[in-house]
Amino acid sequence: MRTNLFYFTGTGNSLKLARELATELSGAKVISIAKAIKEEIDTSPEWIGLVFPVYAFNAPVIVKDFISKLDNIRDKYIFAVANCAKIAGDVLGEVETGLKKKGAKLSAGFIVKMPGNYTVLYGAIPDEKQEKVFTEARKKIKQIAEIVKNKNKEPLSRPKLPLRGASLLIRHFFGREKIYREDKKFVSTDKCISCGTCVKVCPVDNVSLSKEKRPVWHHRCQQCFACFQWCPQEAIECGRSTIGRRRYHHPDITCLDIIKSH
Ligand SMILES: Cc1cc2nc3c(=O)[nH]c(=O)nc-3n(C[C@H](O)[C@H](O)[C@H](O)COP(=O)(O)O)c2cc1C
Structure with a gap:
């Protein structure tokens, strides 16, 4: 299956997930968003995946910019894998809105838990705990791959209203x-x-x-x-x-x- 998996990463979690997913989806190409955004973006494959971290209940600015640059994606199977330490907020809703503006749909969206890297609030968790998180993430990636392979449409898991509101407020005040x-x-x-x-x-x-x-x-x-x-x-x-x-x-x-x- 022809898939372009676009990732953005700071500390490697998203790259690792993208690589694991690419192994499951044989033939998927793993492409850096930071690189691709500077060039002509190849949206020719039928499957397009976005793998990125959650920042303050939202998507990184560069990921939003990248989505706004995607063309010819109306009939594509587009899926998102957002990863975070604990709480993803309404990041998938935000990606869905971005894609809608391009006349496209988010066919499936997933949240995967990975070790946190926001050292302003906490230090890295111990190695044994990290291993447990990685094991769970690997399982989740396998499940995601099955859904994606079959082009299943997944209802987006959106948070309850207070958390949606919090995501929106942060988006508003942290432009x-x-x-x-x-x-x-x-x-x-x-x-x-x-x-x-x-x-x-x-x-x-x-x-x-x-x-x-x-x-x-x-x-x-x-x-x-x-x-x-x-x-x-x-x-x-x-x-x-x-x-x-x-x-x-x-x-x-x-x-x-x-x-x-x-
Ligand atoms: C600025 C910043 C904000 C973050 N905000 C959240 C958040 O709102 N919720 C959460 O669960 N994790 C949050 N995290 C943790 C990351 O989403 C998580 O560690 C992610 O897996 C890092 O991916 P990467 O290694 O690909 O950069 C934040 C990290 C940073 C650096």
């Missing part, structure tokens, strides 16, 4: 510009060895090195936390709450995988 500028909370500490990993892993070229060879953020941040999580020295903090907290990235995904994603 694109506000999210882009959230990077002003990132700082590099004296642990920085000027290796430039933060520059290389950023999916939207938002980080450069200053004359003093320290990272500078340019206010077009997606909030993916790649710069923060992949820093080999743990020399980036986001406010004070991240100090001393365990970092996270998916154990099967390498820094090079992330660099190659854009």
Whole structure:
């Protein structure tokens, strides 16, 4: 079956899920959204999948932008796999709305739980707990693959009204510009060895090195936390709450995988 699986990732969870799904859907191509959005997007396959993380009960800005750039998708089987630590909010409703504007439908939408990477609120969970989450996610991916293969239409699991409202409010108050500028909370500490990993892993070229060879953020941040999580020295903090907290990235995904994603 010809499938294009488009993913966006900061810490590798979405890439891992996209790869697992591609194995189940033999022949699926795994394509980075950060790369594809800069080029002509290939929507020729009959199946189109979107795999991405949930940010504050919503989809990342780049994923919404990507959807708005999709053409010739009216008759396609489009499915979404949003992944998050705990609460997805109304992310699938948001994707559905975006696709509707393009005259298309979200045929099926799924939420998969993965380890959280929002270190501002919590440190990475212990390895054994991560393994349990991965096992559940693998099971879910197999189920998703069966549904997708058969082109089954799945009623979207939308949250109850209060959570829908919360998603909407966050969307309203945290618009694109506000999210882009959230990077002003990132700082590099004296642990920085000027290796430039933060520059290389950023999916939207938002980080450069200053004359003093320290990272500078340019206010077009997606909030993916790649710069923060992949820093080999743990020399980036986001406010004070991240100090001393365990970092996270998916154990099967390498820094090079992330660099190659854009
Ligand atoms: C800025 C930010 C906001 C997040 N918001 C949520 C959220 O609202 N609900 C949730 O359950 N997880 C949330 N997460 C956790 C991620 O959705 C989750 O860890 C995801 O699997 C990361 O995917 P990735 O490794 O492909 O980047 C958030 C993470 C970040 C960085």
